[in-house]
Amino acid sequence: xxxxxxxxxxxxxxxxxxxxxxxxxxxxxxxxxxxxxxxxxxxxxxxxxxxxxxxxxxxxxxxxxxxxxxxxxxxxxxxxxxxxxxxxxxxxxxxxxxxxxxxxxxxxxxxxxxxxxxxxxxxxxxxxxxxxxxxxxxxxxxxxxxxxxxxxxxxxxxxxxxxxxxxxxxxxxxxxxxxxxxxxxxxxxxxxxxxxxxxxxxxxxxxxxxxxxxxxxxxxxxxxxxxxxxxxxxxxxxxxxxxxxxxxxxxxxxxxxxxxxxxxxxxxxxxxxxxxxxxxxxxxxxxxxxxxxxxxxxxxxxxxxxxxxxxxxxxxxxxxxxxxxxxxxxxxxxxxxxxxxxxxxxxxxxxxxxxxxxxxxxxxxxxxxxxxxxxxxxxxxxxxxxxxxxxxxxxxxxxxxxxxxxxxxxxxxxxxxxxxxxxxxxxxxxxxxxxxxxxxxxxxxxxxxxxxxxxxxxxxxxxxxxxxxxxxxxxxxxxxxxxxxxxxxxxxxxxxxxxxxxxxxxxxxxxxxxxxxxxxxxxxxxxxxxxxxxxxxxxxxxxxxxxxxxxxxxxxxxxxxxxxxxxxxxxxxxxxxxxxxxxxxxxxxxxxxxxxxxxxxxxxxxxxxxxxxxxxxxxxxxxxxxxxxxxxxxxxxxxxxxxxxxxxxxxxxxxxxxxxxxxxxxxxxxxxxxxxxxxxxxxxxxxxxxxxxxxxxxxxxxxxxxxxxxxxxxxxxxxxxxxxxxxxxxxxxxxxxxxxxxxxxxxxxxxxxxxxxxxxxxxxxxxxxxxxxxxxxxxxxxxxxxxxxxxxxxxxxxxxxxxxxxxxxxxxxxxxxxxxxxxxxxxxxxxxxxxxxxxxxxxxxxxxxxxxxxxxxxxxxxxxxxxxxxxxxxxxxxxxxxxxxxxxxxxxxxxxxxxxxxxxxxxxxxx
Numbered sequence: 001x002x003x004x005x006x007x008x009x010x011x012x013x014x015x016x017x018x019x020x021x022x023x024x025x026x027x028x029x030x031x032x033x034x035x036x037x038x039x040x041x042x043x044x045x046x047x048x049x050x051x052x053x054x055x056x057x058x059x060x061x062x063x064x065x066x067x068x069x070x071x072x073x074x075x076x077x078x079x080x081x082x083x084x085x086x087x088x089x090x091x092x093x094x095x096x097x098x099x100x101x102x103x104x105x106x107x108x109x110x111x112x113x114x115x116x117x118x119x120x121x122x123x124x125x126x127x128x129x130x131x132x133x134x135x136x137x138x139x140x141x142x143x144x145x146x147x148x149x150x151x152x153x154x155x156x157x158x159x160x161x162x163x164x165x166x167x168x169x170x171x172x173x174x175x176x177x178x179x180x181x182x183x184x185x186x187x188x189x190x191x192x193x194x195x196x197x198x199x200x201x202x203x204x205x206x207x208x209x210x211x212x213x214x215x216x217x218x219x220x221x222x223x224x225x226x227x228x229x230x231x232x233x234x235x236x237x238x239x240x241x242x243x244x245x246x247x248x249x250x251x252x253x254x255x256x257x258x259x260x261x262x263x264x265x266x267x268x269x270x271x272x273x274x275x276x277x278x279x280x281x282x283x284x285x286x287x288x289x290x291x292x293x294x295x296x297x298x299x300x301x302x303x304x305x306x307x308x309x310x311x312x313x314x315x316x317x318x319x320x321x322x323x324x325x326x327x328x329x330x331x332x333x334x335x336x337x338x339x340x341x342x343x344x345x346x347x348x349x350x351x352x353x354x355x356x357x358x359x360x361x362x363x364x365x366x367x368x369x370x371x372x373x374x375x376x377x378x379x380x381x382x383x384x385x386x387x388x389x390x391x392x393x394x395x396x397x398x399x400x401x402x403x404x405x406x407x408x409x410x411x412x413x414x415x416x417x418x419x420x421x422x423x424x425x426x427x428x429x430x431x432x433x434x435x436x437x438x439x440x441x442x443x444x445x446x447x448x449x450x451x452x453x454x455x456x457x458x459x460x461x462x463x464x465x466x467x468x469x470x471x472x473x474x475x476x477x478x479x480x481x482x483x484x485x486x487x488x489x490x491x492x493x494x495x496x497x498x499x500x501x502x503x504x505x506x507x508x509x510x511x512x513x514x515x516x517x518x519x520x521x522x523x524x525x526x527x528x529x530x531x532x533x534x535x536x537x538x539x540x541x542x543x544x545x546x547x548x549x550x551x552x553x554x555x556x557x558x559x560x561x562x563x564x565x566x567x568x569x570x571x572x573x574x575x576x577x578x579x580x581x582x583x584x585x586x587x588x589x590x591x592x593x594x595x596x597x598x599x600x601x602x603x604x605x606x607x608x609x610x611x612x613x614x615x616x617x618x619x620x621x622x623x624x625x626x627x628x629x630x631x632x633x634x635x636x637x638x639x640x641x642x643x644x645x646x647x648x649x650x651x652x653x654x655x656x657x658x659x660x661x662x663x664x665x666x667x668x669x670x671x672x673x674x675x676x677x678x679x680x681x682x683x684x685x686x687x688x689x690x691x692x693x694x695x696x697x698x699x700x701x702x703x704x705x706x707x708x709x710x711x712x713x714x715x716x717x718x719x720x721x722x723x724x725x726x727x728x729x730x731x732x733x734x735x736x737x738x739x740x741x742x743x744x745x746x747x748x749x750x751x752x753x754x755x756x757x758x759x760x761x762x763x764x765x766x767x768x769x770x771x772x773x774x775x776x777x778x779x780x781x782x783x784x785x786x787x788x789x790x791x792x793x794x795x796x797x798x799x800x801x802x803x804x805x806x807x808x809x810x811x812x813x814x815x816x817x818x819x820x821x822x823x824x825x826x827x828x829x830x831x832x833x834x835x836x837x838x839x840x841x842x843x844x845x846x847x848x849x850x851x852x853x854x855x856x857x858x859x860x861x862x863x864x865x866x867x868x869x870x871x872x873x874x875x876x877x878x879x880x881x882x883x884x885x886x887x888x889x890x891x892x893x894x895x896x897x898x899x900x901x902x903x904x905x906x907x908x909x910x911x
Contacts, residue, residue, distance in 0.1 A: 005243070005255065005265055010285065011044045011296035012269070018289030020062045020104075021278040030278070030287050031072065032294050033063035039074055041086065044285070044296050053089060055082055062104045066114075069128075075102030075116055081126070093132050097124060104147045109155055113172075117145035123160055125172065138170055140177050146189050153193070159202055159216075163187030167204055169216060179219060184208045189232060195239045195281065196258075196319040203244060205232030211246045213261070223261045227254060233274055234289075239281040241300055242319065242355040247274030253288055255299070259355055260373065269295050282580070302579045303527070305356045308565040309365030315349065315381065316581055317356040317370070322349040322384060325583065327568065327575065336573070339556065341582045350384035352377065362397045369403070371395045376405060378419065388419040396436030398453050399475065406434045412442065414453065425456050437471030438478075438491065448480070450510070452496075459496060460510035472530035478515070479535050481525035488519040488535065488550065519550035527564040529574075533597040536574055536588065538564060544576075544586060548593065549600035551628045553621060556586050592618055596625055604634070611638070620644060646670055650677060655686060672696050679703065688712075697728045710736060721745070737816030739763055743770070752777055764805045768793045 017035035024031070028045040037057050041050040058077035066073055071092060072084045079102060083092040098118035106115040112129040123138035123145055143164035151157045157178070160168050165184050168177040184206035194201035200217040211225040211232050225246060234247035242258040251272055255265040272291030279286045287296045306316035312327035325344040330336065334343070357372035361381065368381045376392040379385060392405035401417045409430040414423040427442055427449070435441040439450040439459055448466045450459040462480070464487070470479040478489045495513045499506075523545070528537035536546045542558040555574075562576040562584060573585040591613045598607035614622060623639035626632070627648065636648040642661050649658035658674050675690030676699070684703065691699040697720050704712035717732035726749045733741045739762050746755035752774045759766040771791045778786040792799045799805075 005241075005300050007265065007267070008298045009269075009295065010298050011042065011047060011287075012293065013042060014293040015040065017275070017291045018294055019059060019275055020064075021276045021287045021289040021294065022064050023278055023280040023283065023285065023287060024065050025067050025280060025282070029065075030294070030296060031063055031065055032289060033060035033074060035059040037076065039063050039072065041072075042294070044287075051086065051089060053084070056080070059101075061102060064105055064107050066107050073105050073107065073114060075105045077101045079118075081105065081114075081116060081132075083128075083132075093128070095132055097126070097134075098122065101144075103145060106148045106150055106158070108150055109152065111155070115148045115150070115158060117148045117160060119144040121145060121162075123148055123170070136172070136175070138175065138177075140168055140180075141166070143187065146187070147191055149191050149193060151193050152195050153200075159191045159193070161188040161191040161204060163189075163207075165206075167191055167202070167214070181214060181216075181219060183212060183214070184210065190235045192235050192237050194237045194258075196237070196242070197321070201237070203235045203237060203246075205235040205246060205248075207231040209248070211235050211244070213244070225254070225256055225261065227263060228252065230273075234277040236277045236279055236286075238279055238286070238299070240279075240284055243299070245277050245279070245286060247277045247288060249273040251290075253277060257373075267297070271295065302561060303563050304577055304579055304581055305359045306563075306565065306577050306581070307359050307361045307368065308575060309361045309381065310566070310568075311365060312568055312575075313365070313381070314565060314575075314577070314583065315359060315361075315368055316577070317352065317359055318581070320352050320355060322352055322356075322370075323347065323581075324349045327571075327583065327585075336585055338586045339559070339584060341584060344583055350379075358395070360395075360397065362401055362403070363399055364401065369395050369397070394434050396434050396440070398436055398440070399438055399471070400453070402453055404434060404436065404440055406431060412440075414440070414456065423456055425451075433466070435466075435469040437469070438475035441466075441469055450514070452500075457500065458506050458508070458510045460512075460514040461508065462515065468525065468528070470528045470530060470535070472533065472535075474533075477518075477530065477533060477535075479525070479528060479530070479537075481528070484524055485520055485522045486525045486528075486537075487517060488521070488547070490516045490518055492516065519547075521547060521550070521552060523552070526561075529564050529566060531567045531569075531574070531588070531590070532593050533600065534593040536564065536567070538562060538576070544574075546588065546593075548596040548625070549629070551596075551625055553625070555588060589614060589618060592622070595622065599626065599629060599631070604631075616640060623648070650674070653677075653681075655681070655683065659686065659690070666693075672699070675699055697723065697725050701728055701731060705735060717741075739816065740766075747773065750777075760799075763809060764792070764802065765809055767791070 015032065015034060018032050019035055020033045022031040028043055029050060030042050030044055032040050032042070034040065037060055038052060038054050039060055040052045043050050055074050056076045056078050060074050060076045063072060063074040070085055070087055072086050073081065075081050075097065079096055079098050079100065080094060081097040081102065082094045084090065085092055097116050098120045100119035102116055102118050104117045108114070112127055114126045114128070115123060116126065117123045121141045121143060124134050125136040126132050127135045141160065141162040141164050143162050145160050145162045147161045149159055151159065156172050158170055160170065165182065165187055167181040167183045167188060169179055170177050183204050186207035188204050188206050190205040192203050200215055201213055201222065202216055203211055203213050205211045209228050209230060209232060213222040215222050228246065228248040228250050230248050230250035232246055232248050236245040237258065238245060243264065244256040244258050245253055246256070247253045251268055251274060253267040253274055254263060256262065257264055271293050274288060274290055276289035277286065284299050284302055285296055286299055287294060304316055306314060308314045313324060314327065315322060315324045323346050325346055327342065327344070329345060330342055336342065352370050354370065354373040354375050354377065356370045359368060359370050361368050366381055367378050367387065369376055369378045371392055371394065374391060374393065376390055376395045377386055378388040380387060390405060391407050393408065394406040395403060397403050402415060404412055404414045406412050409432060410426055412425040412427065412431060412434060413421055416422045429444045431442040432445055433443040440453055442449050443466045446465060447461055447463045449461045451457060452459055464480060465482050466480055467483055468481045475493065476491055478491055480487045480489065492513060496511055499511050524540040525537045526540065528535060534546050534548045538544050538558065542561060543554050544556045544558055545552050545554050560578055562578050565575045565577050567574045567588065569590050572587060572589050574588045576584050578584065591610055595607050595610045595614060598610065619638050620641045623635040623644065626635035626638060632648055632651055636645060636652060639645040639648060646658055646661045649661065655674060655678055671690045671693040675687050675696060678687035678690055688703060691703065697716065700716050704716060713732045713736055717729050720729035720732060726745060730742055730745055733745065743755050743759060743763060743766060746758065752770065756767065756770045756774055759770050768791050771789055775786045775789050778789070790798050792802050796802045
């Protein structure tokens with residue numbers, strides 16, 4: 001089948017002409033050497049330049065990472081080789097290597113060797129352990145040596161490509177080539193070795209516009225790749241994929257099938273000529289160097305081709321080689337840790353004649369099908385014997401062991417269990433994909449159609465762009481994943497059976513009630529499996545989640561891309577594989593899944609019988625699931641985490657339970673939350689207790705003031721002062737009428753101006769004392785300002801009605817200690833009488849202080865008397881006869897600028 005090569009561009013950077021590219025084996029870095037003489041390192045994950053430095057003013061035609069030394073080596077047209085430490089950018093070594101332009105440098109994969117080739121027609125071997133001594137010179141080419149490359153299967157040999165139209169194979173330690181291939185009609189620009197499998201192949205690219213694949217053992221040309229319209233400047237056997245890449249000065253990179261040599265794809269990014277192509281083992285990334293910049297693409301899926309049967313046997317393919325491991329081979333005495341690689345012994349099972357793109361066990365695990373290169377082969381799982389084969393773009397199994405193949409978008413064939421063709425279907429639309437399982441599904445780009453396996457009758461059409469499809473073992477549940485979300489559907493087989501048995505016709509939309517949409521989850525599924533009614537999947541953020549009843553729970557955060565293989569119920573573990581074919585297991589309790597499934601079905605009684613088998617550490621997960629289903633009381637009984645249990649108790653209004661938890665936890669926030677709730681529900685004793693434990697002074701102030709609790713406010717004042725909460729302490733003292741204490745609190749907290757203003761309003765007898773303190777304190781900052789403060793004892797004329805205020809103070813002091821109960825508030829009438837004005841309006845011998853000023857009284861004056869024989873305060877107005885104040889009032893202080901002023905005030909009745 002044609003290779004499904006999904007190609008995504010991962011990086012695009014404009015630059016000067018790129019002459020060589022290289023990928024770092026461990027860091028996300030690519031190295032580009034430029035015709036301008038510079039070398040750049042790009043981070044292709046963050047899309048940023050890591051380092052850039054100028055090597056020389058002449059072109060740098062080749063640069064490579066030497067990762068084990070943390071070096072970069074570069075060869076340039078100035079005939080020098082330079083070595084840099086890529087961390088510090090210090091020069092490690094600079095030396096003249098050739099007598100002409102250096103075309104290529106190649107690093108030995110394990111030994112401290114570097115090969116260099118040049119326009120001087122020589123190849124030289126350098127040993128950095130010997131101070132970069134040239135240990136050997138290889139002569140034999142009659143033109144520029146364009147490229148050299150070590151053989152990865154025999155690192156003692158290397159190949160060289162020259163414009164003398166030949167390829168030469170050399171041995172380290174031998175001055176003469178092993179043999180020479182007269183490779184092309186024109187000069188040879190590039191050469192690369194085949195890394196996968198046992199084939200002794202290499203590929204060459206030439207100015208004759210072709211690339212050729214050679215068998216270097218038989219010295220014969222295996223294939224000529226034609227199609228480029230200009231010189232072939234770069235060739236590459238991909239180390240992970242069965243593809244060949246060729247780059248040309250025609251501006252394209254062509255991708256060829258490494259086995260069939262069929263052209264699979266052509267890349268053209270419009271950056272003019274291609275000069276270099278690079279890839280690395282373990283990665284599907286390919287980097288391309290152009291005249292005008294660098295492009296990185298990711299080719300194909302990184303998901304390994306592997307399958308696990310129900311017993312724990314895993315089969316996978318590495319290229320054409322088939323290997324197997326058995327999870328049960330891990331001894332019972334070995335303690336398996338979640339997320340750790342299992343120590344499994346890998347066995348060679350055999351080889352496959354085609355390149356596997358998919359590999360899947362049938363439902364009973366007896367057979368395995370391999371699909372690729374437009375064909376399929378069914379093997380026995382144990383002995384790896386061929387049982388059947390045929391043409392197929394895709395292959396799927398039914399739940400009963402039948403199978404279907406998609407030979408083309410317009411032709412699907414169904415086969416019986418004994419490998420006999422049973423039926424051919426020609427859909428009325430282009431079938432781009434097929435899926436097996438309980439029903440046979442065929443997909444276009446915009447919808448999916450389900451058919452029954454027996455008669456191939458249309459069951460249902462669903463308009464959705466399908467990325468993958470997963471059936472539960474029961475056949476009742478189905479997950480359909482798209483690019484951004486997945487859907488859980490319920491298949492109603494009874495409805496379908498009764499509909500089909502009735503003989504009614506099925507239209508193009510199918511049976512309307514065949515599927516019921518249960519849930520839509522906005523997450524992208526990478527891989528998924530069903531365990532009972534639980535759907536386990538890895539998402540785009542590489543989290544391992546499971547979904548029961550529309551409720552998604554994260555099991556684990558994966559530290560790298562991993563792909564689901566299956567679940568072993570007897571071990572209660574789900575198994576995954578990474579792209580390096582490491583097997584990793586994670587615990588997922590079957591009892592937990594069963595419990596959640598029963599809850600979803602409404603069978604709480606049966607679910608409660610399973611609950612004791614679920615470990616205590618999982619109970620919070622169970623409780624959260626119950627809460628999501630609205631079963632909050634049940635969640636409260638199951639939950640073990642105090643914080644979570646407290647929240648549930650608050651939700652239910654069970655304050656006694658919440659209080660018990662708060663006593664154990666002793667969390668200030670919990671006491672405060674509980675106190676506010678208790679206050680709002682009228683449980684005032686509990687509220688007080690909670691607010692005390694939370695040290696919520698503001699809350700206590702609200703509570704005590706609302707209750708008119710003088711004793712509580714007194715205690716709160718003391719507590720607030722101890723806690724340094726002066727505002728709360730001040731309010732408490734003020735409500736209690738303890739004005740002297742309020743004044744002292746302001747002084748102690750260094751709020752002396754406020755103390756002076758308060759004394760002026762409430763305790764005039766204390767003003768002089770406060771002004772003295774204020775002067776002393778202000779004198780440290782501004783002596784002139786301190787001298788400007790006026791003391792009423794010295795300047796009484798500057799303070800209106802000062803003497804009256806002093807006389808009023810002791811008369812109202814006795815009423816400050818009287819506290820009316822909160823219950824009498826509605827009968828309590830507040831007076832708005834101005835004490836100083838009232839004092840001025842009444843005869844001294846008739847003054848009777850009241851708790852709010854003066855009681856009802858009569859003020860007789862010669863100028864007038866009301867009908868009841870009393871004058872109200874509003875009947876008088878104050879006239880300033882002589883105000884000789886020569887000063888200004890600033891922030892409650894009077895600034896005296898002249899002589900002592902006099903004031904005379906008289907009372908006259910209003911008209």
